[in-house]
Amino acid sequence: MQDKLQRITHRSFGYPVPPDCPPLTYNGECYFNFIRKPAYSFSWDWAGRGYQRRDFVYLDLYSGLAIDYVKFTASPSLDSSSNAWWAMATAGVKFGDRFDQKIGQVCIVAQIDELTESLKRCVKLPSETSPQPSIIDAAESNFTVDVRFDQILWWPNGYGSQRLYTLRVRLCLDGPDCRLLDNWETRQVAFRQVQLLQNSIGNELGQGLNFNLVVNNRPVFIKGSNFVPIGMSIPGADVSDYDWLMRSAAAAGINMLRVWGGGTIERAEFYDLADQLGIMIWQDFPFACALYPTDEAFLSTVRSEVRATVRRLQHRASLAVWVGNNENEGALANDWWSLWANPNERYYDDYRKLYMRLVRQQVVAEDSTRLVLLSSPSNGDATEWEGGIAHQPQSTLFGDVHFYSYTEDMWLPETTPLARLMSEFGFQSHPSLITVLSATRDPRNIGIDTNFTLHREHQPNGTLTIARHNARHFASQVPKWLIGVNDDVIGKLLVRNFSVPSSEIDQAEIYRRITHQHAFNRCRLRSAANQARGLEGMSSAQRCLVRAHLVKHRSHGAWKATHYYAARYYANRRLAIALADSEQRIVEAFYIRDSNPNQRGSEQIEVRFDCYDVDSLARLNSWTIIKNSVRQRYTP
Numbered sequence: 001m002q003d004k005l006q007r008i009t010h011r012s013f014g015y016p017v018p019p020d021c022p023p024l025t026y027n028g029e030c031y032f033n034f035i036r037k038p039a040y041s042f043s044w045d046w047a048g049r050g051y052q053r054r055d056f057v058y059l060d061l062y063s064g065l066a067i068d069y070v071k072f073t074a075s076p077s078l079d080s081s082s083n084a085w086w087a088m089a090t091a092g093v094k095f096g097d098r099f100d101q102k103i104g105q106v107c108i109v110a111q112i113d114e115l116t117e118s119l120k121r122c123v124k125l126p127s128e129t130s131p132q133p134s135i136i137d138a139a140e141s142n143f144t145v146d147v148r149f150d151q152i153l154w155w156p157n158g159y160g161s162q163r164l165y166t167l168r169v170r171l172c173l174d175g176p177d178c179r180l181l182d183n184w185e186t187r188q189v190a191f192r193q194v195q196l197l198q199n200s201i202g203n204e205l206g207q208g209l210n211f212n213l214v215v216n217n218r219p220v221f222i223k224g225s226n227f228v229p230i231g232m233s234i235p236g237a238d239v240s241d242y243d244w245l246m247r248s249a250a251a252a253g254i255n256m257l258r259v260w261g262g263g264t265i266e267r268a269e270f271y272d273l274a275d276q277l278g279i280m281i282w283q284d285f286p287f288a289c290a291l292y293p294t295d296e297a298f299l300s301t302v303r304s305e306v307r308a309t310v311r312r313l314q315h316r317a318s319l320a321v322w323v324g325n326n327e328n329e330g331a332l333a334n335d336w337w338s339l340w341a342n343p344n345e346r347y348y349d350d351y352r353k354l355y356m357r358l359v360r361q362q363v364v365a366e367d368s369t370r371l372v373l374l375s376s377p378s379n380g381d382a383t384e385w386e387g388g389i390a391h392q393p394q395s396t397l398f399g400d401v402h403f404y405s406y407t408e409d410m411w412l413p414e415t416t417p418l419a420r421l422m423s424e425f426g427f428q429s430h431p432s433l434i435t436v437l438s439a440t441r442d443p444r445n446i447g448i449d450t451n452f453t454l455h456r457e458h459q460p461n462g463t464l465t466i467a468r469h470n471a472r473h474f475a476s477q478v479p480k481w482l483i484g485v486n487d488d489v490i491g492k493l494l495v496r497n498f499s500v501p502s503s504e505i506d507q508a509e510i511y512r513r514i515t516h517q518h519a520f521n522r523c524r525l526r527s528a529a530n531q532a533r534g535l536e537g538m539s540s541a542q543r544c545l546v547r548a549h550l551v552k553h554r555s556h557g558a559w560k561a562t563h564y565y566a567a568r569y570y571a572n573r574r575l576a577i578a579l580a581d582s583e584q585r586i587v588e589a590f591y592i593r594d595s596n597p598n599q600r601g602s603e604q605i606e607v608r609f610d611c612y613d614v615d616s617l618a619r620l621n622s623w624t625i626i627k628n629s630v631r632q633r634y635t636p
Contacts, residue, residue, distance in 0.1 A: 015346065017291050018337035026458045033290040036301055039262040040229060045459045050232030065106060065181050068092040069311040070169050072189045073369055076217075085191050087112075091169050092311070105174035106181065112189070113166040122174045153216050154190035154317045156255040157278035158223075158572050158594055164188045164275060164317065188275055190317035192216055196371045198381045198398075208397030211380060211420035213320070215280075221594045223570040224256035224282070225249060226424055229263040239269050246273040252563055253570030256280040258423055261326030261376070262288035265309050274318035281318045282423070284376060285309070285359060287325035291332070294350040299358055306359055310366040322363050322372045324355040327402065329375035329383070330393045348389055356388045376423055377401045396420065406465045409472055410510040413579045416517045425514060428459065428466055429507035429560070430500040448500070466503050473509070474502045501561075508561040515569050516576035519590055575607060591627075 021030035028043025043049040060066065071090040077083075089110035107122040154162050167189045172178035195214045201207040213220045230237045230245065249257065257274070259266060261284030274281050285306065292298070313319055331337070332351055339347055360372045373380060374388055380399035383390045394401045400423040408415045410427055436446055436453075445452035448463055457463050568574065576590045591605045604626065611621040 013293055013295065017293055018339070019290055023458075023460055025460050025462075027455065028458075033292050034298075036286075036305060038229065038264040038286060039288045039290070041232065043458065044262060045462075046228070047458075048232065048456065065171055066094045067169060067171060067182055067185045068094040070167070070185050070187050070315060071311065071367070072167055072187060072315040074189070074191045074193075075369070076193060087191070089167060089169055091171075091185070093171065107172050107174050107178060108169060109172055109178065110167065110169050113168065115165065120172075120178065152191055154192040154275075155278060156215055156220055156280055157250050158253060158255055159215070159218070159220065159278070162190070162276060162278040162317070164190050167315070187315045188272070188317075189315055190275070192317055194280070194320045194370070196321060208395075208420070209381060209399075211399055213280075220255065220280075221592070222256050222421070223253050224258060224423075225254055225566075226260050226426075227257040227263075227266075228260050229266075242267070242269045242273060246270070246277055246279065248559065248563065249279060250277040252567040253572065254279060254566070256282060256320065258282040258376075259284055260288070260424075261286055261323070265313075271313065271316050271318060275316060279318060280320040281316070282321050282323065282376075283313070283319060284323045284326050287328060287354075289327050289331060291328065291337075291347060291350065292354055294353050299354070302354070303358060303362060306362040307366060310363055314367045319370065322367070322370055323376045324359045324372070324374045326376055328355075329378055329389055330402075333389055333391060333393050352388050373399070406461070410469065411473060411513050413513075413517050413520075416514050422514075422518060427469070427507050427510045428462060429503040429562075430466065432504070432558075432560075433500055434558075466506075470503050470506050473506060504561040508565040511562050512565050512569050513578055516578040516590075519576045519592055520578060520588060 017033060019033070022028040022043055026043040026045065026049075028049050030042075032039050032042035040047045041050050069092045072087070073090075074085050074087040076085055089108075091108045091110075093106065093108075105122045107120050109120045111119065152163055153160065154164070165188070167187045169185045169187075170183070171181040173181060193216055197212045197214055198209045199212075200209060213222055230241055255278060257279055259281060263284075264286055265283075271281065273279070310322075328351065332339075332347060355374045360374065363370075363372050374383060375393065377400045378393050379386075379390045379395050379397075382395070382398040383393065393399075396417050396419040398420065400421040401417055401419040402424040403417055403419075403422055404425060404427075405415060430448055433446075440446065440452060442452075444450065447453060448467070454463065459465070569576070572594045574592050576592055577587060579585070579587060589607060589609075591607065593603075606624060606626045608624045609622065610619055612619050
């Protein structure tokens with residue numbers, strides 16, 4: 001069957017559009033890139049193959065006019081001495097098959113309940129002789145609001161409150177009574193400005209560009225995670241599942257989630273919670289780890305999809321950046337599928353056609369307020385200088401990188417790339433025994449080497465990878481306190497599966513060390529590697545940018561160990577400790593205090609170090625360091 005599908009696809013497009021099929025360990029389906037369904041639902045290294053049932057389709061029937069979408073834009077006044085904000089509400093209007101073209105003018109009425117009186121703008125309808133459109137170009141209502149800077153703005157989690165306002169938009173006939181033509185459309189909006197700055201470092205291009213997020217003119221220390229779909233059947237997930245996950249993220253200090261491109265555009269409840277909790281969204285479009293067709297039928301579908309997505313999400317306070325795809329630029333540049341033996345420029349042209357000339361142009365046409373990155377990872381602005389496909393998209397001098405290693409010691413500082421932003425990294429752990437027992441009670445299925453487990457481990461050699469890394473830092477023998485466990489089923493399982501909890505601790509420790517190392521790298525970049533010279537000392541550590549990471553933290557309705565760790569290494573005040581040099585065994589500690597617009601002045605930091613013997617846990621030495629941390633004002 002797969003051979004037949006391969007012949008059909010190659011015949012249809014004249015050349016292969018890889019990948020044909022996933023690795024055998026995925027137990028997945030082939031040719032997911034030919035259909036606009038979430039890629040993960042065909043199976044992934046972390047996901048099983050599943051039927052992706054969508055929500056019911058609802059048809060809205062109308063005979064006259066109706067509001068199709070509402071967009072909202074707010075930006076601060078150019079006058080730095082003023083606290084005024086400029087805002088614009090935009091509505092698209094749909095025409096029914098019986099609307100009266102003799103109406104003449106229709107008006108859009110916009111109001112923000114808490115701030116302004118209603119403001120009205122009218123547009124002339126097409127004449128009777130004009131072709132009947134399905135949607136009129138957006139009618140705009142512009143207004144300026146004076147706001148208090150310290151009370152109204154929306155801030156990311158940990159930086160202030162998340163002030164939301166209710167925007168109401170309606171259609172009415174032009175006239176003194178403004179007769180209503182459609183029901184009110186409401187949106188939750190906010191006043192905030194998000195910038196992703198990519199400024200030159202030094203006088204030489206070889207030193208790279210910054211990649212810094214600034215919100216409301218203040219630097220934001222990104223503390224993030226990747227968000228993969230909540231279940232194999234997204235509509236089957238309950239709203240309470242989203243609520244639990246998002247509040248768990250906020251409780252751990254997370255202020256950004258990257259909606260991964262192998263998943264889907266999420267449900268409204270997800271973005272509602274992000275707005276309310278101050279969790280910024282890095283939104284990948286659903287293209288991942290593949291090349292895609294570029295025939296007109298496919299492009300037409302994508303064009304409609306992108307337009308509808310941007311119109312649906314544009315008003316969201318939490319939405320920070322759009323990204324065209326996940327890893328497709330890197331796959332092409334690094335020749336994942338040995339395409340260099342074929343006419344390679346054809347694939348480069350297809351990539352540019354899809355992401356540069358369609359996805360990005362469509363996004364910019366609908367939302368000019370946000371940065372659009374073509375891919376993740378990418379070199380950001382530097383990718384544009386190379387025509388949209390960088391020679392090395394994983395350059396640590398620009399943009400963002402993804403990082404995984406299955407052979408190196410992930411605890412060592414030299415393993416971690418010195419990157420501007422690490423938007424994806426991770427390491428597996430086994431699920432807890434409680435989670436496994438929720439799926440099967442058969443003792444023959446429980447264990448890291450059973451068919452039940454191995455069938456669900458899709459990463460090639462994944463179980464061996466976990467075991468090898470675990471063995472680097474944890475004793476291979478079962479601890480003595482487990483040997484005397486009662487001779488029952490659960491007791492035997494505990495003894496047999498000691499590697500399960502230790503793998504969770506190993507994973508958590510990897511994340512802690514890498515995250516702390518990122519803080520060091522951001523504050524003190526190694527000039528010896530011809531990279532940007534960063535800031536020195538504890539007092540400036542709040543200006544660092546911690547990378548987003550991949551935390552798969554739900555384990556049968558409970559946090560995994562990594563998430564408990566995250567609540568500590570993502571705290572607003574934290575001490576980041578990591579090896580500066582593994583050979584010389586030098587340990588460095590940075591005190592990090594995240595920027596908060598309401599905090600000023602200095603504080604005294606007292607750090608106590610205790611040195612213990614690993615075997616006996618006896619304290620060998622102790623010393624204290626006291627230093628003042630001075631609050632600095634940041635000017636982007």
